[in-house]
Amino acid sequence: MDGRDWGTFLLPYEQAVEELKVKFKTMRSELKKREEYAPIEFVTGRIKRISSILDKAKRLNVPMDQLETGIEDIAGIRIMCQFVEDIRRVAEYIRGRKDLKVLYEKDYITNYKDSGYRSFHMIVEYPVQTALGQKIVLAEIQIRTLAMNFWATIEHSLSYKYRESLPDEIRNRLKKAGEAANTLDNEMSSIREDILEAQKQFEDNSNITSQLLNAMHQLYFYHMVNEAIEYQARFNTIWQQQGQDHDMEAVKELLTEVKELLDTAKKKVRDHEI
Numbered sequence: 001m002d003g004r005d006w007g008t009f010l011l012p013y014e015q016a017v018e019e020l021k022v023k024f025k026t027m028r029s030e031l032k033k034r035e036e037y038a039p040i041e042f043v044t045g046r047i048k049r050i051s052s053i054l055d056k057a058k059r060l061n062v063p064m065d066q067l068e069t070g071i072e073d074i075a076g077i078r079i080m081c082q083f084v085e086d087i088r089r090v091a092e093y094i095r096g097r098k099d100l101k102v103l104y105e106k107d108y109i110t111n112y113k114d115s116g117y118r119s120f121h122m123i124v125e126y127p128v129q130t131a132l133g134q135k136i137v138l139a140e141i142q143i144r145t146l147a148m149n150f151w152a153t154i155e156h157s158l159s160y161k162y163r164e165s166l167p168d169e170i171r172n173r174l175k176k177a178g179e180a181a182n183t184l185d186n187e188m189s190s191i192r193e194d195i196l197e198a199q200k201q202f203e204d205n206s207n208i209t210s211q212l213l214n215a216m217h218q219l220y221f222y223h224m225v226n227e228a229i230e231y232q233a234r235f236n237t238i239w240q241q242q243g244q245d246h247d248m249e250a251v252k253e254l255l256t257e258v259k260e261l262l263d264t265a266k267k268k269v270r271d272h273e274i
Contacts, residue, residue, distance in 0.1 A: 004064075006050050012128045012135045013075040017045040020077050020100075020126065020139065027093065037196060039086035041146065044078045072123045073140035080149055083192050084109065084185050087120050087143045094122060094141065101125040103138075109148075115171070116178020117152060119144040147181040147188075205248050212251060215258040222265040231258055 021043050028040040048056075053071055056062070062070030081087050087109065095102055106121040122141040127134050144152065155174055158166060166174070188195065212235065219228035231254065238250045 009067075010047055010050075010074070012130055012137050013047050013139075015128050015130070016075045016126050016137050016139055017047060017077065019128070020075075020141075021045045023099070024077065024079060036200060039081055039083075039089045041080045041082050043080070046076050046078075048074045048076065069138070072138045075126075075137060075139035077139060077141045078149070079141065079143045081143065081145050082195075083189050084145055085189060085192070087145070090143050091120060091122065094124075099126075100139075112178075112182075114175075115155065116175045116181075117155065118148045118178065118182065119152060145185050145188075147184045151178050151181045205251075208248065208251055208255060212255040212258065215255060215262060218262055219258070219265075222262070222269070224261070224265065227261065 024040060024043045028038045028043070031040070032038040048071070053067065053074060056071055057064065057067060060070065067074070079090055081090060091105070094100075101124060103123045103125060105123075108117055108119045108121065112118045120143040122143070124139050124141060125136050126139050127136050151174075154177075158170060158174070162170075216228055216231050216235070219225075219231070234254060235251070238247055238254070241247060
């Protein structure tokens with residue numbers, strides 16, 4: 001092993017991971033606002049452990065002075081999606097970005113591994129602005145569904161335990177589990193529209209409820225304590241009527257009433273100021 005300062009060596013990779021995580025999370029938020037649905041469920045990132053870097057360098061015969069170009073996944077980003085269809089869409093967004101360069105892709109979904117591993121990998125060059133100037137680092141972006149990620153996480157743990165020499169029984173059972181995960185993804189895709197509609201309805205209802213609670217709270221600022229207490233009581237009655245199957249039409253009507261009352265109160269304040 002060479003005598004390099006690993007902390008200094010990994011600094012630009014750590015920076016790349018943090019910046020890319022922020023950028024993809026921002027992408028998720030923007031897509032959600034623009035299209036009411038984001039193909040990105042959540043984003044994680046990690047720096048490869050030093051021991052793992054050394055093991056991979058040994059396995060691939062990468063010289064110690066060529067780690068920066070020979071090991072492509074020292075910086076790793078993982079993007080999780082709900083549906084298989086979302087993976088292609090996210091990959092297309094990444095290809096169109098100007099702040100990184102896609103070197104090549106590995107499609108382990110169409111061409112899944114014998115072990116059962118499925119994922120979509122993109123190797124990218126990413127420019128990091130360090131204290132000493134710009135540095136180009138390699139990073140691996142993995143895009144996969146939640147089911148794919150669950151399987152891959154378990155498989156990785158077992159491979160680490162058995163030093164990548166899995167017993168045949170566990171290997172076979174993992175392969176069956178991989179097939180089951182793929183079946184799950186296919187089933188979820190077949191009812192994708194129903195799932196998205198249900199999720200949107202739940203989110204819309206949650207937003208309406210939050211708006212109503214915030215509006216009722218604002219009544220106190222205009223010294224309408226009795227009105228706030230009355231509306232809170234009416235809301236509680238609606239919310240407790242049918243357990244979890246709440247009457248959202250009644251909640252919407254209540255929200256309209258409270259907003260109209262607030263608008264009147266705000267107009268009185270403005271007129272008084274004039």
